[in-house]
Amino acid sequence: MDAHEPLGRRSFVVGAGTALLSGGAVTGAEAAVVDGPLPDFHPALKDALTFPLAWGSSPIRDFRAWRRAARATVEEHLLVERQDRVPFAPEYTGRDRAHDCTRELVTVSLTRYERVRGALLTPHGDGPFPAVLLLHDHGARFDIGKEKLVRPWYDDTRLASAQAWADTYFSGRFVGDELARRGYVVLCLDALGWGDRGPLAYEQQQALASNFYHLGSSLAGLMAREDQRAAAFLAGLDRVDARRIAALGFSMGAYRAWQTAALSDHVAATASVCWMTGLKEMTVPGNNTLRGQSAYYMLHPGLARHLDIPDVASIAAPRPALFFNGGLDTLFPAQGVQVAYDKLRAVWRALHAEERIRTKTWPELGHVFAREMQDEVFSWLDDVL
Template sequence: MDAHEALGRRTFVAGAGTALLGGGAVSGAEAAVVDGPLPDFHPALKDALTFPLAWGRSPIRDVRAWRRAARATVEEHLLVERQDGTPYAPEFSGRSRTRDCTRELVTVSLTRYERVRGVLLTPHGRGPFPAVLLLHDHGARFDIGKEKLVRPWYDDTRLASARAWADRYFSGRFVGDELARRGYVVLCLDALGWGDRGPLAYEQQQALASNFYNLGSSLAGLMAREDQRAAAFLAGLDRVDARRVAAVGFSMGAYRAWQTAALSDHVAAAASICWMTGLKEMMVPGNNTLRGQSAYYMLHPGLARHLDIPDVASIAAPRPALFFNGGLDTLFPAEGVRVAYDKLRAVWRSRHAEDRIRIKTWPELGHVFTHEMQDEVFNWLDDVL
């Protein structure tokens, strides 16, 4: 097919979609997908999303009642039931001491399905201490998960990869080690597919997600439930001040941080770096989400019929929340970030808590969590916890 034929085909596809939207009939062979792939009629699908349960649009006017209803709706769409009755049965190993903290490996049951290994850092001194549930990113790099954020003292084979990741995204810092140095207990666990629970191949993600759906469950729902349970486990440790637990993450970890704050009352504050947007503004030709694959870790089927992405995050209001993004971040269109931030500000304002939400765009930065950004987050945590 030459360029002229390709252009003609593309024009025809657009016409077929227009005919459908106008009530015309086209054969199955003529219907097509474009740009991404998106269905040619995707504008109509987006127009149908009105987010009727969003605060301010929902008929529920009582704040507490809305929060209960919104959270219940999110939990229903996780497709993974609550795991509150499953004992954590923690096992600790690999203990070592540094100048700043005691490092341990901890293996726990976050669900009834399998044991999960993570790292736990505890500052020296007398507790109880404030704590951070530190949530790793996606990055299409599966051989390391928790090691992206905490130096892997227990595995030299992963250290080179971990250092390279820290250099690329975190100004050479291990964020978890720095938090422990500053007096925080830090818990960081592998999500399914990463580190000790992987490594998954990038191309296997859609098959994994599909298999979850065919088994009546959800990959994204599992991650949400595990993070919810991890927050409760961390808050329940004797060494931790249960009133001072935060969730912190970068990229997919940012998504996990605000999602966990929305689902768990154990999270007193959340800092989310480089993952926030309006859904409609994200679903545009060329956006990374349209590739599928990694998107399944952040996809709860049907939830968009009720709530936009920032609507879910706003369930955490009026607890302290921080959202940073890079102005040069190509993963999240500027309009989507603006729409989301406007919604978030409005919800915190409605709770008379504008001083509890911090939103900032770093115009010169892309998809990173630099040491300057980290220092602002750490200082903010010191203030709000």
């Protein structure tokens, strides 16, 4: 094997480990070679995951007590301390009065490490207004972040990329602009590696995550803390009705949305499009998550020993929640989506709040946030907020 051969092309001899663990001798037949980095004993590793802290499995029967315990467990695995005492110190630039809203750039301190820039849209009229924390996707496209969801009035050089992204995934719409037109304050910030905090080359992600781990921290944990703080910043704006804030995202942004709802009491409702599954059902040969890279923005080391993916999202119950997936979305197999939906609905049902959760698979759609999905999400937000 060439030492310089890319990791993704290598095969690994892993069957020997199974034989050694069982006390047997290693034969040629047992020394199985698998294509890619998933070990041949992965079924045994998955069987060991019982998610003992999940609601219904945990010995904690009071939901509020369970929420405190589950949230504390998630926060412990973020590996990034809370940042509540860091002043936001917002700076506003790029102000522009459009037809439906006032647009401006805002730069804030979400953590003590660096300043972060985002787009802030405010409808015309008398507030306070309901608000949406809008969370961008991954998509292996790093020159644009917030620009994927808000038309970049401040930077013509990014407009072509942003419009192409909107055309591909959002039926040509800028979701943030649509929300502002409907009367919502919208905040959309760059995650580390995108837009003004990038661009990050796709192959650099894994090294970035590794360096976070070497430093006793976590890339996914940083993103979670930043999103948690962004919700707090939005809730503190005079123009915003702090009782009516939603988190909304597509793809990685969907993950960020339900995660923020789980970690922040500032989020009154959450809408997540194309990122929900059961962990075991996702961890199958060929799944994109097993490649690493983008997965490290959503991977909290050791958390799976306690909670499944929908278990974490359930911390937000019984607040209103919406989960959409495309039936043709190859990133999230149908079985995993259904397992997650069943778990989520069971929690809201146990709290006599099943009418507050909406789960839906769009059989004709893939990994997109298409116009018809958007319209349903917008109407749902109008109802719950």
